[in-house]
Amino acid sequence: xxxxxxxxxxxxxxxxxxxxxxxxxxxxxxxxxxxxxxxxxxxxxxxxxxxxxxxxxxxxxxxxxxxxxxxxxxxxxxxxxxxxxxxxxxxxxxxxxxxxxxxxxxxxxxxxxxxxxxxxxxxxxxxxxxxxxxxxxxxxxxxxxxxxxxxxxxxxxxxxxxxxxxxxxxxxxxxxxxxxxxxxxxxxxxxxxxxxxxxxxxxxxxxxxxxxxxxxxxxxxxxxxxxxxxxxxxxxxxxxxxxxxxxxxxxxxxxxxxxxxxxxxxxxxxxxxxxxxxxxxxxxxxxxxxxxxxxxxxxxxxxxxxxxxxxxx
Amino acid sequence: xxxxxxxxxxxxxxxxxxxxxxxxxxxxxxxxxxxxxxxxxxxxxxxxxxxxxxxxxxxxxxxxxxxxxxxxxxxxxxxxxxxxxxxxxxxxxxxxxxxxxxxxxxxxxxxxxxxxxxxxxxxxxxxxxxxxxxxxxxxxxxxxxxxxxxxxxxxxxxxxxxxxxxxxxxxxxxxxxxxxxxxxxxxxxxxxxxxxxxxxxxxxxxxxxxxxxxxxxxxxxxxxxxxxxxxxxxxxxxxxxxxxxxxxxxxxxxxxxxxxxxxxxxxxxxxxxxxxxxxxxxxxxxxxxxxxxxxxxxxxxxxxxxxxxxxxxxxxxxxxxxxxxxxxxxxxxxxxxxxxxxxxxxxxxxxxxxxxxxxxxxxxxxxxxxxxxxxxxxxxxxxxxxxxxxxxxxxxxxxxxxxxxxxxxxxxxxxxxxxxxxxxxxxxxxxxxxxxxxxxxxxxxxxxxxxxxxxxxxxxxxxxxxxxxxxxxxxxx
Numbered sequence: 169x170x171x172x173x174x175x176x177x178x179x180x181x182x183x184x185x186x187x188x189x190x191x192x193x194x195x196x197x198x199x200x201x202x203x204x205x206x207x208x209x210x211x212x213x214x215x216x217x218x219x220x221x222x223x224x225x226x227x228x229x230x231x232x233x234x235x236x237x238x239x240x241x242x243x244x245x246x247x248x249x250x251x252x253x254x255x256x257x258x259x260x261x262x263x264x265x266x267x268x269x270x271x272x273x274x275x276x277x278x279x280x281x282x283x284x285x286x287x288x289x290x291x292x293x294x295x296x297x298x299x300x301x302x303x304x305x306x307x308x309x310x311x312x313x314x315x316x317x318x319x320x321x322x323x324x325x326x327x328x329x330x331x332x333x334x335x336x337x338x339x340x341x342x343x344x345x346x347x348x349x350x351x352x353x354x355x356x357x358x359x360x361x362x363x364x365x366x367x368x369x370x371x372x373x374x375x376x377x378x379x380x381x382x383x384x385x386x387x388x389x390x391x392x393x394x395x396x397x398x399x400x401x402x403x404x405x406x407x408x409x410x411x412x413x414x415x416x417x418x419x420x421x422x423x424x425x426x427x428x429x430x431x432x433x434x435x436x437x438x439x440x441x442x443x444x445x446x447x448x449x450x451x452x453x454x455x456x457x458x459x460x461x462x463x464x465x466x467x468x469x470x471x472x473x474x475x476x477x478x479x480x481x
Numbered sequence: 482x483x484x485x486x487x488x489x490x491x492x493x494x495x496x497x498x499x500x501x502x503x504x505x506x507x508x509x510x511x512x513x514x515x516x517x518x519x520x521x522x523x524x525x526x527x528x529x530x531x532x533x534x535x536x537x538x539x540x541x542x543x544x545x546x547x548x549x550x551x552x553x554x555x556x557x558x559x560x561x562x563x564x565x566x567x568x569x570x571x572x573x574x575x576x577x578x579x580x581x582x583x584x585x586x587x588x589x590x591x592x593x594x595x596x597x598x599x600x601x602x603x604x605x606x607x608x609x610x611x612x613x614x615x616x617x618x619x620x621x622x623x624x625x626x627x628x629x630x631x632x633x634x635x636x637x638x639x640x641x642x643x644x645x646x647x648x649x650x651x652x653x654x655x656x657x658x659x660x661x662x663x664x665x666x667x668x669x670x671x672x673x674x675x676x677x678x679x680x681x682x683x684x685x686x687x688x689x690x691x692x693x694x695x696x697x698x699x700x701x702x703x704x705x706x707x708x709x710x711x712x713x714x715x716x717x718x719x720x721x722x723x724x725x726x727x728x729x730x731x732x733x734x735x736x737x738x739x740x741x742x743x744x745x746x747x748x749x750x751x752x753x754x755x756x757x758x759x760x761x762x763x764x765x766x767x768x769x770x771x772x773x774x775x776x777x778x779x780x781x782x783x784x785x786x787x788x789x790x791x792x793x794x795x796x797x798x799x800x801x802x803x804x805x806x807x808x809x810x811x812x813x814x815x816x817x818x819x820x821x822x823x824x825x826x827x828x829x830x831x832x833x834x835x836x837x838x839x840x841x842x843x844x845x846x847x848x849x850x851x852x853x854x855x856x857x858x859x860x861x862x863x864x865x866x867x868x869x870x871x872x873x874x875x876x877x878x879x880x881x882x883x884x885x886x887x888x889x890x891x892x893x894x895x896x897x898x899x900x901x902x903x904x905x906x907x908x909x910x911x912x913x914x915x916x917x918x919x920x921x922x923x924x925x926x927x928x929x930x931x932x933x934x935x936x937x938x939x940x941x942x943x944x945x946x947x948x949x950x951x952x953x954x955x956x957x958x
Contacts, residue, residue, distance in 0.1 A: 222951065224610055225589050235950065245916075321708075321768045322775065342708055342768035343923050429709045429770065431920040445581075446912060447610035448951040 219454035225447045236454035249439040253418055255349060260417035261410050264357045268364025271300060273394055276372040300362040312426035315355045341432055348432040355423055360416060364409050371405035372398055400479060407474035411467050418463055524844045533626045534850045539569035542847040543594055545584055547601040548576035550794060555867040562854045579604045588616055593839035597848035600837050608657055609909050612650045613953040618838040620648060620655050623849045629857035636856050643901060644832050644873050651955035658852055659832030662871040664793040664811055664890035665716040671808035673784060682812045684825045686753050689815045693762040696787050702764035705786040709772025711923035717790035720814040720829040721750045723902040727822035735905040736957050737947040742939040749817055751932035758928050778802045796886030797869045809886035811893055828897035832873050909955050910946050917942035
């Protein structure tokens with residue numbers, strides 16, 4: 169309420185002031201929150217409800233309790249896909265973040281000391297920043313198709329190159345699960361690394377110069393500077409990136425569906441999609457719910473493990 | 482600080498908290514899957530001699546066609562026929578590559594906008610589920626109706642018998658109608674086989690191995706395998722199961738019987754192929770999603786292999802790489818020995834390109850009428866001219882000049898007579914073929930597993946489907 173209309177008796181009452189403050193906030197957030205509830209929260213809850221039914225796309229959805237979850241527990245195909253997804257969840261973030269950090273560090277402080285500055289990027293770093301980000305701009309479907317050709321056994325870029333040097337390249341997507349997983353990891357990392365280069369560059373850019381100068385005076389080399397100065401100071405960004413990349417890895421759907429033939433390997437979202445395709449909507453949503461729980465658990469674990477005291481600078 | 486001063490950081494923090502706690506009204510949950518359920522207000526007109534299905538002449542008609550290898554021009558021909566007969570109806574044809582995405586949501590809600598649907602392609606709707614949910618109309622009415630060209634003959638009498646059989650789901654009722662015949666088998670170049678290798682088409686497995694040996698001496702492979710799509714091997718194996726053990730073997734597979742994949746006939750066929758694989762007669766290295774075209778190019782353009790497992794669409798699909806004098810031909814699967822239960826020439830030749838009419842279509846009779854027109858002689862001939870495949874209408878392409886592959890496919894069907902075999906589980910339990918057989922046969926073709934594990938894997942998959950409450954089972958009648 170505007171001050172003019174506020175009755176005199178409550179004007180200086182602390183409880184009223186608190187109420188007024190919250191009313192102000194809620195007033196501003198009402199519309200976005202309503203949207204969020206309608207388009208994000210409610211589908212989630214509906215999916216959870218459907219996961220307890222035998223809905224098959226028809227007009228009837230019977231409540232079946234935990235039947236879908238029981239079926240999942242006994243379904244070898246689900247466990248196979250989950251094994252692949254878990255491997256991605258563990259390896260992909262580490263691989264991508266390490267690469268992203270290395271590139272970002274090189275761009276911001278890997279160069280020679282020019283113009284009397286404590287740190288500088290390698291030559292051409294402003295160009296690299298842009299180039300690394302290219303894969304982010306491409307549509308996932310295009311990435312999957314193009315890389316599918318690159319990995320082609322007979323006429324692909326990789327095996328073609330290996331032929332030139334007299335090495336008989338393997339069948340990357342020819343049925344061997346390990347090779348398939350390696351191919352998938354390469355593509356995922358390649359397509360996401362640019363995002364993390366930008367994220368970490370921004371984080372490193374906000375680290376004050378004088379800390380670097382001090383490190384330089386103390387005789388720290390590049391690696392030492394990175395581990396003792398840069399990494400601790402950008403830890404928050406790393407943790408955020410780790411969670412985000414983990415969720416992305418769990419969510420690898422389009423790349424796997426388009427690029428990897430289904431008999432080589434499947435990630436859980438592809439398995440889920442196939443169940444939808446066969447009209448098993450109830451079962452498919454229950455797999456979705458398990459994925460949701462997994463993402464949550466993963467985020468919580470990383471939050472716990474990655475929890476360090478914040479360094480104020 | 483003013484009375485309502487809140488600093489920015491606090492707003493953000495609170496917003497996040499509020500977002501997590503914002504729970505929508507439970508009312509949102511009641512918007513359930515249970516759509517529809519209202520009376521079927523299908524448009525109906527007067528039945529007459531000229532209008533045997535009782536089409537309401539001015540009711541609109543919407544046709545959804547899968548726009549894939551066949552395109553949709555062949556269907557536009559029929560839609561134009563409809564427009565000519567019912568000018569007030571203004572039929573509308575919608576080509577799409579994503580049939581399920583376009584059609585299924587409305588169909589599920591019981592308010593389909595489509596009156597007839599070409600349910601085909603990678604994004605086809607699961608027909609078994611549609612039948613189970615009573616979302617597709619019975620089509621016997623079309624088959625019983627007088628045919629377009631001759632009112633004294635029913636539509637059924639103008640078609641090859643497998644059309645009705647393939648529309649059945651364990652009962653007499655027919656829910657889908659196919660329009661083209663696909664012939665599966667061993668495709669080869671007659672020129673290469675007869676002139677290059679100086680051989681006849683092998684009618685027995687021993688002869689097949691002999692041809693492969695000859696080919697190997699010439700530095701080419703007898704067989705090829707599209708590793709990106711392992712399931713292609715089924716096209717050259719399936720008829721052999723029936724040939725070896727009789728129809729009982731394949732019926733047992735269709736009805737998921739507990740020993741369907743464990744009998745001697747299946748074992749013999751797998752062992753025959755195992756020998757072929759072990760002798761390294763198979764050309765491999767076609768991986769990834771374009772495997773089939775890579776294989777077909779190696780076969781047609783480069784002449785690297787004699788036989789490919791394929792279906793009759795291959796002639797059209799590979800026409801850009803096929804030399805003029807290639808003489809593409811399809812051969813039926815070889816017999817194993819004189820102990821076979823069915824003769825050489827037994828053919829895996831189903832009808833394809835299924836059409837359905839939604840049960841609650843607004844102009845259901847119009848949809849049925851459209852199908853009756855599709856089965857007219859002129860539409861069947863036009864289908865052949867557009868896409869080059871064999872129509873299911875008897876005699877529709879008599880007297881036409883056929884390309885080599887189509888001619889051999891037609892000859893193979895005529896030679897087979899009644900010995901046409903069709904895997905019903907292909908429609909009923911598609912995952913058994915598309916996933917389980919596909920994954921198993923890849924290991925098999927790579928030599929990682931033998932006949933015994935192949936049989937075990939398939940039986941286990943068959944049992945899993947039998948036990949799965951989410952999959953509607955078709956009971957033996």
